[in-house]
Amino acid sequence: MYKKKPWLKFYDKHVPEHIDYPLTTMYSAVVKTAEKYSNSIAYDFMGNESTYKQLIEQIDQCARALVSLGLKKGDRMTISMPTSPQGVICFYAVNKIGAIASMIHPLSPPKQIEFFLNL
16 A cells, blocks of 8 residues: 555554545535534634624625626636635635636736736
8 A cells, every 4th residue: 555655654543544525615615614613713814703604694795796797607717815814705705606716916926927817
């Protein structure tokens, strides 16, 4: 077994060799978490907290706004925002719609942004 996967010899005995991931969207996964922990804190960003219930509401609101602007399933959208809850909310909103999100840091050099936009 180690010949095919040499890294396994470094795993603790309690670490599984393989993890089965559910076939679901990222949005569905966060909704499932929100159903179990609706009043738990989903994020705390610079003193601003949001529960999972609030996070889902924020994602859904953003998704409605993006749809009203014309984003639809299968579209591609680049998000260029600083690392913040709003960027995460937008990412999940795009995923909810069925569009494909990519993220580029807004402080990236212009040539790098151009390169990623043209991939």
